[in-house]
Amino acid sequence: MIPRTRWEVVVVGAGPAGLAAACAAHDAGSRVALVEREARAGGILKQCIHDGFGVVRFKEKLTGPEYAHRFLMMAEERGLAVHRETFLLSARRENGRFVLVLESAGQGVFEYETPALVLATGCRERTDRQVSIQGDRPAGIYTAGLAQHFVNVQGRLPGRRAVILGSGDIGLIMARRLTLEGVEVAGVYEVKSEPSGLTRNLRQCLEDFDIPLHLSTTVTEVHGKNRVEAVTVARVDGSMRPIDGTEQRIACDTLIVSVGLIPENETAASLGVPLDPVTKGPFVAQDMMTLVPGVFSCGNALQVNDLVDYVSETGETAGRAAAAWAKKTEKDEVGEASRDPRRLIAVRAGEGVASVVPQFLDAGGERRAPVFFRVKQTMRQGTVCLARTDGGSQVHRRRHLVLRPPEMERFELDLSRLPEGTAEVRLDLAPVEAKRAGAEGSVEEPRKAVGP
Amino acid sequence: MTRLSSLRSALDRKGYREVAVREWRSSVVLEGSLPSWNDRVAAGFVAAGFKYKGVVNDLEVPGLARDRWSEPSLRDGALEGAHFDVVIIGGGIIGASIARELTRYDLSVALLEKQSDLAMHTSGRNDGMIHDGFGARPGTLKARYNVRGNRLWTEDARELGIELKRPGSLVLYPSPAAHLLRPLLSKRARANGVDGWEFWSREKVAREEPALFPEQHGALFLPSAGVVSPYKAVVAYAESAVLNGARVSLDTLVSGFDQEQEADRTRIARVRTNRGTCFARAVVNAAGNWADVVAGLADDRFFSLHPRRGTDAILDLSTGAFLKHIVSMPSFLQSRSRTKGGGLVKTVEGNVLVGPTARELPGREDYATTRGELEELNRHLRLNTRLSPSQIITYFAGVRPCTWEEDFIVERSQQVANLVHAAGIQSPGLASAPAIARDVAALCVDLLSESRQVRPNPRFEPRRQAPTSLGQLSLEERSALIAAHPAYGRVVCRCEQVSEGELVDALHSPIPVSSLDSMKRRTRTGMGRCHGGFCTPRVMEIIARERGIPLEEVTKKGEGSRLLEGPEEPADPPATAPQGEEVSS
């Protein structure tokens, strides 16, 4: 027999999202288990030793490990144990509850049963194969996160002369980190016509170190039988296809790929949780509950975040809601609760908007709902507007000086402003008409450059 | 007209006047130069139509340097003066299965491989399919060995603990009229001796393989087609050989032979390697893409090989749910076509594999992939409505060693009294391996019996204990194992769920290897969707710890492929060069 323990809330993943969720669920009175497969809690923050974490929440610029430490202390104060080196083998539904099959060196295989499951599993990196880099397969090709682990955790250098593909924040931060460690960074290449990282990082990580950034250019091929000897870079056309004749060979022994993150949702998918094809995370309402009642999602598993403060915020929301759900379904032994009690209003990404989270609003739920969104293209002087799809009243409207795809935006919605019977709302972005620009009331400050 | 002059005029008609042809022993030799690789290939195929024993294509292409094998830099005397009954050259599926067959006899057997691990070339870069034998042209060695090999795989897989699945292969009709070809298809299946075949209506196909594209027209179903993990199979054969007394020497390049004249023939007395010169009573050439070059070292190059590259893509594990059988849609009309055209295969691990392509290209060890070849694979993806290029997690290329006659060579040398060739083993070489191995072993026994009686090995143990794989255990068994050995409870590779215990086992297996890629081949660490993004540091730490080496000496695939910067790698003498693994039991 596989031993089984019952919990009110189980949180999977002890990164900043999971730690926040576990603390919040505990504070709401639940018996919580927090499981983490690694030997140390903190998630990816453990290796992010640069500063800029926590500006929103703590009004301080902490390093990743410092930020994680604050949450670890919070967990400790509450007597919350992290079940470390505990691996989730599989999850299934049983009578409206969830049974997790787990494994650890100390306990072997065991099961946790819970009515409320919070998935805070973070994300993984896209690899060189997912951006179709061709050529040889030597040593010396690393994702940025792997290189970051080598340098910041193991204290080793991945090579002597590196080319970085991708201008996202992790790539930019690695460009600086490697330079500081004496690795020559030959250049950062970005397939898009705009950099993907935050402006602050472009300045502080590239410009300050004279590292060239090549836009609309990609790495097409790797050369070298055993160790990377060079890469071929080429300019790309409007549809991001390499342009023949623009190839250039760049000598290097290391290629760092920083080409995006993918939320890890294999467990969610195995439980039948529907995923948003854009964010690659589950569809959720403002309580962070997915469309499978009892399963919650937060942090980078929900969507790729650029600010850890928002990660903690969604974690707390999920933890609180999970505790409430556990209480509500306490006496339910037959799985009645697997029916979704929420009255869901769909939130659509409209004109110019790439993604919105939450994708649903529970009309009977929490009144104040933070809404996160990303735009498709950079826009200066734009108005963001949330309104009923059928042309009804606007619930939110705000002007922005500049909106950029890499930066996730957040606003708070007051659900009481939603008219009764609303079925769907849509978030649209429109340029501010020239004549009216400046005429309207307050213009939002451009977001402070914070976080990495 | 003589055969040579017919060939001459055939080449002239093609416009290949600058090609010089001459007969040499029973073969024909092409010399001179042609403007492009394609011309060189075309000329080779023209010559193959004239029924010589072999075509030796020595045509050069201006600007193209001679292709060279990769060599280990290690120099030591590990094999110096050693005596073996049989030396096998090449640690692919062919060499490894032959080694294991030979340990059934009371013989000293050595398997020499120039790379730092087995299966680093073609045998580790293929589709893993155990073909049914329908695809091979009737009357060829390929057809014969394929069908026999397919049957023998059941026994070998059972004894060696190799996971073998037989999902069967669906060959989709390319047009509604194709069912008219049924009598022809049956005739071919019968001629090859294929084990069972059925014709499935489009309704049956739709029922049995629901995710297939709806416009299909029915299929030929071949139930005997199967899949194995090809690199794990090579390791299994070689481990069994080692456990039965054979010696596997890695990082060992055969660079020449010392031969003695013997009446009208020669005999190999000694085999020269970078690790010393050893004595051999019999030599087996299983050198894959270099088998013609190795034959040349013994002055027996009666054939030549042309590399044909194939590219495959692997899709995310989740795609396995959408495919039950091996599926392809070849054009039946191209019965003489040189490849089976590729398709969709569900690997033993459950990922969908797409491919392979087929391209004549010069590099015998050139595994570079190209965008164009990858895009070619989309036509197979379209066969299944649930598959798309966005599910690709990785892709790779392999090179088939092809003779111009496009058939296997499995025979004793006509020139060298104690040399046996297992050459030109292109697809379906993996499927055929168990049968080829038995025949080659029998040929070796024959030739060794000429000087001394060969007895069975009384201690031969056919079974090999497969390495512990947690995924194969029940949860209770798993728990019990972890209680006894906690390292099995520490998962290192999250995507493929591989534990530290399994890695440690692989590092202490009968053929201990220590590169990141060799760990992949044995345990699948880093082969999942994150592709090593998370587990690489842990795997490296475990390798370093178990081997007692500094972290920076861990390599991706042997010599010259260090993953981290460390103290300079001294060029000479190679104090930090890979330790040639030397194994014997």
Ligand SMILES: Cc1cc2nc3c(=O)[nH]c(=O)nc-3n(C[C@H](O)[C@H](O)[C@H](O)COP(=O)(O)OP(=O)(O)OC[C@H]3O[C@@H](n4cnc5c(N)ncnc54)[C@H](O)[C@@H]3O)c2cc1C
């Ligand atoms: C390689 C990489 C580098 C990054 N660098 C930066 C940076 O420099 N600056 C920045 O602001 N942001 C960075 N980010 C973004 C950063 O991840 C987020 O800001 C934030 O840390 C996400 O928190 P999280 O808790 O959602 O996920 P994570 O921090 O990823 O935590 C998830 C945790 O869940 C655990 N887990 C996952 N699945 C399971 C399971 N099945 N069983 C048990 N445990 C599990 C993981 O081991 C991990 O500890 C980076 C992300 C990655 C992937």
Ligand SMILES: Cc1cc2nc3c(=O)[nH]c(=O)nc-3n(C[C@H](O)[C@H](O)[C@H](O)COP(=O)(O)OP(=O)(O)OC[C@H]3O[C@@H](n4cnc5c(N)ncnc54)[C@H](O)[C@@H]3O)c2cc1C
């Ligand atoms: C893309 C692709 C897909 C395929 N799919 C299938 C399939 O699904 N089913 C199937 O049956 N077949 C398939 N094949 C064919 C199959 O892979 C080969 O037939 C088989 O692997 C050949 O094995 P081998 O041992 O002869 O060659 P190899 O595996 O190449 O082994 C030869 C070894 O000899 C070593 N060597 C060479 N020269 C020397 C020397 N001088 N000294 C020491 N060592 C030396 C090499 O390093 C090499 O390791 C496929 C091939 C390709 C390329």
